[in-house]
Amino acid sequence: MVNTLILAEDAPSPVLPHPSELILGLIAFLLLLWVMQKFVAPRFEALYSERAAKIEGGIERAEQAQAEAQKALDEYKAQLAEARAEAARIRDDARAEGTQIVEELREQAQAESARIVAQGQHQLDAQRAQIVAELRADLGRVAVELAGKVVGEALEDEARRRGTVDRFLNELDAVAAPATK
Amino acid sequence: MGELVLAEGGEFAPPGAKDFFLPPIFGGVTKPMVLVVLSVIIIAVFFLLATRSFKLVPSKFQFIAESVYDMGRNTIAREQIGGKDFKPFVPLIVTLFTFVLVNNLFGIIPLIQFPTMSHIGFPLAVSVLVVYPVYHFVGFKRHGFVGYLRNQLFPPGVPKPVYVLLAPIEFFSKFIMNPITLAIRVFAAMFAGHLILLVFTLAGEYLLLEAGGALKPVSLLSFAFAIAMTFLEALIQVIQAYIFALLSASYIGMALASDH
Numbered sequence A: 001m002v003n004t005l006i007l008a009e010d011a012p013s014p015v016l017p018h019p020s021e022l023i024l025g026l027i028a029f030l031l032l033l034w035v036m037q038k039f040v041a042p043r044f045e046a047l048y049s050e051r052a053a054k055i056e057g058g059i060e061r062a063e064q065a066q067a068e069a070q071k072a073l074d075e076y077k078a079q080l081a082e083a084r085a086e087a088a089r090i091r092d093d094a095r096a097e098g099t100q101i102v103e104e105l106r107e108q109a110q111a112e113s114a115r116i117v118a119q120g121q122h123q124l125d126a127q128r129a130q131i132v133a134e135l136r137a138d139l140g141r142v143a144v145e146l147a148g149k150v151v152g153e154a155l156e157d158e159a160r161r162r163g164t165v166d167r168f169l170n171e172l173d174a175v176a177a178p179a180t181k
Numbered sequence B: 001m002g003e004l005v006l007a008e009g010g011e012f013a014p015p016g017a018k019d020f021f022l023p024p025i026f027g028g029v030t031k032p033m034v035l036v037v038l039s040v041i042i043i044a045v046f047f048l049l050a051t052r053s054f055k056l057v058p059s060k061f062q063f064i065a066e067s068v069y070d071m072g073r074n075t076i077a078r079e080q081i082g083g084k085d086f087k088p089f090v091p092l093i094v095t096l097f098t099f100v101l102v103n104n105l106f107g108i109i110p111l112i113q114f115p116t117m118s119h120i121g122f123p124l125a126v127s128v129l130v131v132y133p134v135y136h137f138v139g140f141k142r143h144g145f146v147g148y149l150r151n152q153l154f155p156p157g158v159p160k161p162v163y164v165l166l167a168p169i170e171f172f173s174k175f176i177m178n179p180i181t182l183a184i185r186v187f188a189a190m191f192a193g194h195l196i197l198l199v200f201t202l203a204g205e206y207l208l209l210e211a212g213g214a215l216k217p218v219s220l221l222s223f224a225f226a227i228a229m230t231f232l233e234a235l236i237q238v239i240q241a242y243i244f245a246l247l248s249a250s251y252i253g254m255a256l257a258s259d260h
Helices: A004-008 A019-151 A158-178 B002-009 B031-052 B060-081 B087-105 B121-143 B145-153 B159-210 B218-256
Strands: none
Touching: A004 B087, A004 B145, A019 B031, A019 B060, A019 B087, A019 B121, B031 B060, B031 B087, B060 B087, B060 B218, B087 B121, B087 B159, B087 B218, B121 B145, B121 B159, B121 B218, B145 B159, B159 B218
């Protein structure tokens, strides 16, 4: 330090400003400041505001898209629930209809079978009546012939003969009737 | 200290203030004058090129420019002046920061190796002729003549009798000392830093060339120190530029604040 001071004696004092440097420094600085103020700073600020707008716009758009997506999702969910309800309803209907159809078919089949049974019964009755009528006629004749041959005499008395045969047949009917029931 | 002892014994001339006043390059133009013009060209070209084709998504070059601008804009100006008023002062603060930064860094850039700010004329020009008028002007404009003086000289929350002492001190510090200390701070740091580098480098050279055989290896130590001090200088140069801009912004912020 002592050496520095001694040696500094013949040099200009470093703490006293040179007017030329003051002036040049001021001009240089002001020139740079002018460039910064006029050109550089506006460009930066424009960039920043543009960037901020872009980011804000982006956020806004993203929010909007999200809201739209949410809306669509809700819609789809509602539609899905509706479709499910519809399907369940249709299934229930089909099931009810099916049971109804089965019921109807069963009734029809039962009626048909009853009808067929009744028809068969009816035919049987008719055939039986016919057979009985035929047999009755034949039985009378055969019985009279047989009796004539056995007795060896002609049964001339028509009224008497008819009465005997009819009485016999009626007895036969009375015996056979409980069996058919 | 070893170098100084040697200096007394041999022909070693320790570096001093004379080393800061090199002969003019031509006419009255000296090296720092050329450098200060160069710094303006470098900064202006850098920012003009970087901002010429701005993209929303920055390129690498644009990103660097944005980082420097953001440093002045957000870290310094907005913090010190406040989010409401800082916008008009951003160019000034960024210019202060980059101007001082580049001129300081000249001190360690090879071939240039001279911190412009070690000539007190340049920091004084910026602090006394630019920063000082600006912050008082905006203060007077914001609060009126009396209001601004009352704001600055009579800070609230102090017992009345203390103002007898406080007001003159505040006046002295705000209207006289602030711009001068602002300039001296960066000047002294650059002056001392450059001197330290000179001492170690010249001593290393002298030890290597002139000293006796046993002392020659010591020059390596001296050079090593010079290199280490260069790294330290780089840090100090950036910090000083930051402080210069920070304090300027802080003065503007204090002038604008209604009470502080």
